[in-house]
Amino acid sequence: MSSTGAYPGTWAHALVKVSPYTFSAIGIAIAIGVSVLGAAWGIYITGSSLIGAAIKAPRITSKNLISVIFCEAVAIYGVIVAIILQTKLESVPQSQIYEPESLRAGYAIFASGIIVGFANLVCGLCVGIIGSSCALSDAQNSTLFVKILVIEIFGSALGLFGVIVGIIMSAQATWPAKACSSGWSQIGDGFGLVVLLGNKTQMERDQKNDLDQRLGQRIAYCGFVSFLGASRMLMNSLGLCFKLRTEVVVVGITGWRKKEEEEALGSVSLGIGG
């Protein structure tokens, strides 16, 4: 029976036997890979509209590069977090790879990577779609640019939220200290376990293994709960992203039409008088 105590032959056992290095490496890959996907997606959405709109209204090009810069920032967040995460990776001795604390560190890096990756994905999409609407509205009426830019700034805050939470998660990634396999430096205080070094009788070792087993399961569970919480936060930001898209277009076009109507009313009254 492993130290985290799932029975051999079950899926739970297979899951806890996946090396924490695997999870960490995948987390780091997702942090940078999916962030860059989000940034690229946002840049092409905004860039194609910007190029087309700039043919008739060349003045918009320099100002609207801000939208592209906001999308680019998302990729930079991903790079930064990936670099931070990879500094958290440490080697532990063979015997300690499947210790609960190693698994916790592995899951923490994995969760951090997923948090940052997917938050940046939706942030890049959000900023890209708003940037496209911003370019088109600016081409029609230049007073709209700053107003829609404010919406874009709110959108880019989503990526920042992801980075903050990801960095906080990664601070939890503490690998076990390099000591002998039956030694622990400290455990969560709620369990009140006293750690003893040195030789134990078989019975005491078995007892400790049972307690370790339950503790390990609880720690694995905490890792997954934090992952779920992070994904829920991402779903919220996805919803915010799409809500913002429709609001952007409505605000933009309402402002433009109002201006046209005012002009038209002014000139119709002139026509009647003149």
Next chain:
Amino acid sequence: MYGFEALTFNVDGGYLEAIVRGHRAGLLTASDYNNLCQCENLDDIKMHLSATEYGPYLQNEPSPLHTTTVVEKCTLKLVDEYKHMLCQATEPLSTFLEYITYGHMIDNVVLIVTGTLHERDVHELLEKCHPLGMFDSIATLAVAQNMRELYRLVLVDTPLAPYFSECITSEDLDDMNIEIMRNTLYKAYLEDFYRFCQKLGGATAEIMSDLLSFEADRRAVNITINSIGTELTRDDRRKLYSNFGLLYPYGHEELAVCEDIDQVRGVMEKYPPYQSIFAKMSYGESQMLDKAFYEEEVKRLCLAFEQQFHYAVFFAYMRLREQEIRNLMWISECVAQNQKSRVHDSVVFIF
């Protein structure tokens, strides 16, 4: 999935959508129309138009200007813009853009066939055709004697071929049959376009179905009013109505039995969107109906621009531009015939 087109629309359509929105910003505004309505002669009109986007097209025209020249050059601008967009478009946008011109093709076919029937010269007729609806073998239409030949010689190679299945008869072409043929073709075209837009799905399907339904309903009303007092039977009339739209199927049943305009008004006032149109006209008056329909159409077309990431903006832009050319034609005619008081009878402002 409706609502997520923003994620992938810009791959193929982002550039062209931005271009068509730029063109839309170049439509004439109310102040331009005011200036044009106050012109004294066609040279003034040319001068005012040279300050707008029509400038490069009109500046090389020699001085005794005709209204047909003005309209022709403005149409040329529309055709150039359309061809530019068609070159850049990929599927399915290119098919969509081609669908927009089939209506003009149908009009051109009917024009040539009618003209031939009245013994006009083919070249003269070709010059009157709308440039957006030209196709290669159009001159051969003058040879055909009845619809079967028309189809077999010319139309089987055009995109209009599938619309002919409902109206091939061996009867000779005369005025009545030509009008029936035009309306049958147009009905098949609208239904085909509607099906195509439904297949595209998303925002395109929703907005285009609204615009095409309005078109179908407008044509139903026009067919009804134009066939009052003619020898078109009720069943024939019913066959010309499209099978979609707000009026389908119950409104069509009622319209098919209408015998005068007040009955038509009675039918249409049951439908709230059309009630406002008919409310603008007092009883017994039908000349303003065309203008009321155009105003409603322009309002709906402008609304199509409120949403991003769909194809209906292209359709809306083409129609708005055609409306603008109609406005210019009316203004030029009024100015050339010195009847400036009637200018506002038929000009529909596009905001």
